[in-house]
Amino acid sequence: MSRQELEQLGIKIGLEIHIQLTKLKTKLFCGCNADYRDMPPNTYVCPVCLGLPGSLPSVNKKAVEFAIMLGLALNSKISNKTLFYRKNYFYPDMPKNFQISQYNKAGGVPIALGGQMILKFKEYDKRINITRLQLEEDPGRISYDGTILSSPIAYIDYNRAGITLIEVVTEPDFETPEEARIFLQKLRSIVEHLGIADLSLEGSMRCDANISLYGKNRVEIKNISSYKDVQAALNAEIIRQKNIYKHGGEIKQETRHWDSDKKRTFTLRTKEEEQDYRYFPEPDLLPIEISSEMITSIEENMPELPDDRINRFIKEYKLPRYDAEVLVITKSLADFYEDVVKKYQKPKEVSNWIMSDLMRHLNTLNIEINDSKICADDFIELLNLIDKGTISGKLAKRILQLMMESGKKPMEIAKEKGLLRINDLKKIQEFINKVFNTQPKAVSDAKKDPKAIHFLVGQVMKLSNGRCDPQITNKLIKEALNKI
Amino acid sequence: MIRHYHTIRDLIAEYKSGNKTVEDTIIETFDRIDKVENKVNAFILTLKNEAIQRAKELDKTLKKSGRKTKGKLFGIPIAIKDNICFKNYPTTCASKMLENYIPPYNATVIKKLLDEGAIIVGKTNMDEFAMGTTCESSYFGVTHNPWALDRVPGGSSGGSGAALASGEVPLALGSDTGGSIRCPASFSGVVGLKATYGLVSRYGLIAYACSLEQIGPMATNVSDCKDIFDVIVGNDPMDSTTISKEEMEQYLKKSFKDFPNSKGKFTFGIPKELLGEGIDPEVKKSVWDAIKLLEDLGGSYEEISIPSIDYSIACYYIIAMAEASSNLARFDGIRYGFRSEDKGNWNEVFANNRLAFGKEVRRRIMLGTYALSAGYYDMYYLKALKLRTLLIQEFEKHLKKFSFLICPTMPILPFKLGEAVNDPLTMYLADICTVPINITGLPALSIPCGFSQGLPIGLQIIGNYYEEYKIFQIADLYEKNAHTKNTFPKI
Numbered sequence: 019m020s021r022q023e024l025e026q027l028g029i030k031i032g033l034e035i036h037i038q039l040t041k042l043k044t045k046l047f048c049g050c051n052a053d054y055r056d057m058p059p060n061t062y063v064c065p066v067c068l069g070l071p072g073s074l075p076s077v078n079k080k081a082v083e084f085a086i087m088l089g090l091a092l093n094s095k096i097s098n099k100t101l102f103y104r105k106n107y108f109y110p111d112m113p114k115n116f117q118i119s120q121y122n123k124a125g126g127v128p129i130a131l132g133g134q135m136i137l138k139f140k141e142y143d144k145r146i147n148i149t150r151l152q153l154e155e156d157p158g159r160i161s162y163d164g165t166i167l168s169s170p171i172a173y174i175d176y177n178r179a180g181i182t183l184i185e186v187v188t189e190p191d192f193e194t195p196e197e198a199r200i201f202l203q204k205l206r207s208i209v210e211h212l213g214i215a216d217l218s219l220e221g222s223m224r225c226d227a228n229i230s231l232y233g234k235n236r237v238e239i240k241n242i243s244s245y246k247d248v249q250a251a252l253n254a255e256i257i258r259q260k261n262i263y264k265h266g267g268e269i270k271q272e273t274r275h276w277d278s279d280k281k282r283t284f285t286l287r288t289k290e291e292e293q294d295y296r297y298f299p300e301p302d303l304l305p306i307e308i309s310s311e312m313i314t315s316i317e318e319n320m321p322e323l324p325d326d327r328i329n330r331f332i333k334e335y336k337l338p339r340y341d342a343e344v345l346v347i348t349k350s351l352a353d354f355y356e357d358v359v360k361k362y363q364k365p366k367e368v369s370n371w372i373m374s375d376l377m378r379h380l381n382t383l384n385i386e387i388n389d390s391k392i393c394a395d396d397f398i399e400l401l402n403l404i405d406k407g408t409i410s411g412k413l414a415k416r417i418l419q420l421m422m423e424s425g426k427k428p429m430e431i432a433k434e435k436g437l438l439r440i441n442d443l444k445k446i447q448e449f450i451n452k453v454f455n456t457q458p459k460a461v462s463d464a465k466k467d468p469k470a471i472h473f474l475v476g477q478v479m480k481l482s483n484g485r486c487d488p489q490i491t492n493k494l495i496k497e498a499l500n501k502i
Numbered sequence: 503m504i505r506h507y508h509t510i511r512d513l514i515a516e517y518k519s520g521n522k523t524v525e526d527t528i529i530e531t532f533d534r535i536d537k538v539e540n541k542v543n544a545f546i547l548t549l550k551n552e553a554i555q556r557a558k559e560l561d562k563t564l565k566k567s568g569r570k571t572k573g574k575l576f577g578i579p580i581a582i583k584d585n586i587c588f589k590n591y592p593t594t595c596a597s598k599m600l601e602n603y604i605p606p607y608n609a610t611v612i613k614k615l616l617d618e619g620a621i622i623v624g625k626t627n628m629d630e631f632a633m634g635t636t637c638e639s640s641y642f643g644v645t646h647n648p649w650a651l652d653r654v655p656g657g658s659s660g661g662s663g664a665a666l667a668s669g670e671v672p673l674a675l676g677s678d679t680g681g682s683i684r685c686p687a688s689f690s691g692v693v694g695l696k697a698t699y700g701l702v703s704r705y706g707l708i709a710y711a712c713s714l715e716q717i718g719p720m721a722t723n724v725s726d727c728k729d730i731f732d733v734i735v736g737n738d739p740m741d742s743t744t745i746s747k748e749e750m751e752q753y754l755k756k757s758f759k760d761f762p763n764s765k766g767k768f769t770f771g772i773p774k775e776l777l778g779e780g781i782d783p784e785v786k787k788s789v790w791d792a793i794k795l796l797e798d799l800g801g802s803y804e805e806i807s808i809p810s811i812d813y814s815i816a817c818y819y820i821i822a823m824a825e826a827s828s829n830l831a832r833f834d835g836i837r838y839g840f841r842s843e844d845k846g847n848w849n850e851v852f853a854n855n856r857l858a859f860g861k862e863v864r865r866r867i868m869l870g871t872y873a874l875s876a877g878y879y880d881m882y883y884l885k886a887l888k889l890r891t892l893l894i895q896e897f898e899k900h901l902k903k904f905s906f907l908i909c910p911t912m913p914i915l916p917f918k919l920g921e922a923v924n925d926p927l928t929m930y931l932a933d934i935c936t937v938p939i940n941i942t943g944l945p946a947l948s949i950p951c952g953f954s955q956g957l958p959i960g961l962q963i964i965g966n967y968y969e970e971y972k973i974f975q976i977a978d979l980y981e982k983n984a985h986t987k988n989t990f991p992k993i
Binding site: 065068069070071072073074075076102106108109110113114115116124125174294296297298301302303370387 | 585586587591593595602603605606607611704706707708709711712713739740741742745765824825827828831833834836837840848849852871873874876879880883885
């Protein structure tokens with residue numbers, strides 16, 4: 019659907035994003051190691067994160083600092099006193115059957131309130147208002163043998179229980195799924211620039227979306243796991259709601275579950291089944307005082323944020339704004355870019371390479387630059403090989419693909435696959451002779467019409483798998499034609 | 503027998519002089535326990551072999567060190583309320599829910615006691631999850647009051663109170679959420695302190711209502727009570743609600759220049775709400791006798807009014823039950839605790855497992871859940887918090903003027919067994935003198951001040967925040983002059 023079409027639907031979307039602060043060494047309320055991924059189940063646990071009787075939480079100060087950093091980056095107002103609240107509900111992934119979280123009602127004060135992010139599109143700028151930021155603990159994970167319905171057993175792993183989450187809640191300011199996607203991408207870039215989380219880790223960023231059409235009832239969609247997913251899930255939900263509306267049906271207020279395999283949403287619970295979480299202030303934790311000195315000191319030590327980096331790229335590398343924005347929205351890509359440019363000082367050329375071929379291969383492989391097998395030094399070598407004429411620009415594209423698949427060095431691939439450029443006159447002449455012998459018609463055409471020479475050059479390139487130096491080939495063909 | 507010693511300090515002196523071994527003490531302790539336990543039922547668990555083993559080790563260290571010891575509780579037997587986690591031994595909260603629960607860690611207070619050489623001889627009976635005033639709701643049977651076996655010992659730390667009164671142990675730990683140390687201290691004729699909120703770590707105390715409760719010392723005399731207090735008090739990084747080391751040094755003073763003043767005089771207030779209507783005449787008489795004695799000892803009193811006390815029972819039960827409903831949510835039988843047959847969906851599994859809770863616990867969970875529910879939160883919980891602020895202001899006003907406030911600990915004599923257990927309202931109302939102290943977070947000590955029909959009566963001394971040592975000072979003075987020290991029933 020085009021933006022104009024979408025506008026007619028009166029879409030309002032709000033997001034709630036949960037981000038694991040994966041750069042913290044310990045959990046939110048205990049000293050357990052927070053780097054729980056790939057560990058045997060229930061090994062990174064203690065009485066506190068297992069909620070054993072008598073245990074008490076104590077707040078990870080670094081988590082508070084990280085949350086303040088994100089608040090500042092989103093232009094939020096940092097609370098000078100923030101409180102933890104208990105969110106009460108029964109589920110076996112919560113060892114205490116309540117989650118220590120924050121709340122904005124009943125006297126609760128989250129760590130940061132308000133804020134905004136500006137999204138830039140070709141035709142317009144969009145301001146998304148942030149409602150609040152809050153700290154909370156992640157629950158454990160439940161898994162089953164097969165499906166939840168058929169499994170005789172439920173397995174619970176509490177390694178994740180107590181991991182620090184920061185929840186970012188936005189106002190319902192999004193009017194298209196694309197805006198939601200760009201917001202998530204930019205949020206991720208901000209988080210990664212702050213160094214508070216690596217969101218390439220599986221499950222480190224999770225999103226719930228609230229969406230309403232035509233001013234009707236609001237539907238909440240859960241289980242969205244990435245910025246790519248958010249657009250797909252919202253599109254699917256828009257189509258569903260549009261169809262109901264078209265046929266005169268009622269859009270029910272409910273919570274739906276996004277199934278990214280089936281590409282559709284399913285009812286999770288209706289309004290009547292919504293839980294009463296019985297929020298109340300966590301009596302085991304004192305309010306956290308955040309002094310203006312603390313905020314100032316954090317502010318002074320903030321790393322460079324994406325918007326500043328974009329401006330620097332424009333100024334320092336003379337990149338078009340578009341290039342700078344595409345690079346910086348993925349921090350790892352921007353880092354890769356700068357690693358390359360440091361040693362290979364043709365910034366625009368590097369940007370072209372990354373934005374076209376490199377990104378295309380990453381998309382095809384569905385990976386991020388950090389997970390790909392290519393490193394900055396190899397990429398620089400590739401560019402140098404083109405400059406030296408050792409390989410052609412066209413073959414370099416193929417070599418790049420092979421580098422990303424195999425992790426081998428460009429020269430190694432070029433040699434192995436016989437992709438080195440042929441400068442040797444004798445060898446080129448041999449290819450020319452073969453073409454002249456097999457294509458007499460083309461030769462006689464070229465004698466009459468100099469423009470037809472390009473066809474012969476193309477034939478030589480084809481025969482040599484693009485390896486012959488095109489300038490030399492051109493010259494030698496002209497000479498050969500003159501001799502006829 | 504241990505109760506022949508005036509204080510634990512005397513007992514430690516005997517060890518040092520070589521007149522007595524720690525092992526002797528422990529053997530005597532268990533002889534006594536064996537003798538009276540079938541009548542009293544103060545313990546859920548006794549640890550005879552472990553205690554004797556530890557006693558032998560302590561005797562060895564004593565010998566090696568040339569009879570020198572630094573432990574403030576060296577070789578002293580102590581009983582622990584069964585809601586305080588003792589690593590590798592069942593900690594049941596007197597509930598079927600936790601009958602087989604074995605904590606893998608020690609409460610901070612347990613570590614502190616062990617570091618000072620104390621010997622844990624057992625875990626004492628209590629009301630299930632510390633919810634009660636009579637010690638009758640225990641899954642492991644009732645505890646009897648050693649002064650009158652057909653009476654309750656008070657609750658919820660009834661086992662600790664009874665173990666002290668019957669001479670089974672010289673020291674015990676209790677916990678006090680709404681009077682659970684002071685009530686059994688009063689009913690069983692011993693000394694018990696609820697310290698200022700934040701002075702004693704709650705890490706390892708199985709929570710009933712976290713914003714109200716403190717672990718506290720119980721003993722048969724003021725000196726011993728103070729000695730355990732000294733050991734368990736202090737900042738704990740594992741409990742964020744304990745006050746910092748710096749604050750501790752600043753606030754918790756051991757001596758008071760103006761108390762008693764140069765002429766040996768001091769003042770105290772008597773809240774009329776706690777010594778008027780609804781107080782048993784026998785209790786009133788005993789407390790007035792105590793007031794007269796305090797006057798003779800240099801005190802002068804004024805009757806004062808703290809009007810919000812009238813609402814304190816409602817305020818206390820709303821806060822306590824609300825917190826309890828959340829604190830006890832973790833007992834779902836999934837990870838530990840009572841596990842019924844796994845049938846149905848998660849909610850059904852939870853519901854079946856939670857049937858292991860007793861009647862009173864269920865009542866409080868349900869009421870607390872109700873009080874926190876959407877639409878009722880403002881009406882109950884927030885109002886209770888407002889009253890809490892008001893009550894603090896009213897108490898602080900008087901505690902600025904007076905050194906102490908004096909009142910009975912319990913408005914009545916100990917209930918007969920079975921008398922109150924099925925009448926929750928009567929039971930809740932009996933907490934009128936103790937709950938304001940938990941709501942405000944103030945310190946208060948209960949000390950025996952007389953008898954009626956052979957049943958002990960307790961005097962409650964309320965001090966300002968962090969003035970525990972001033973309370974000990976006056977309690978010590980009173981105890982010496984009232985001759986209430988180490989009085990034991992014949993049993």
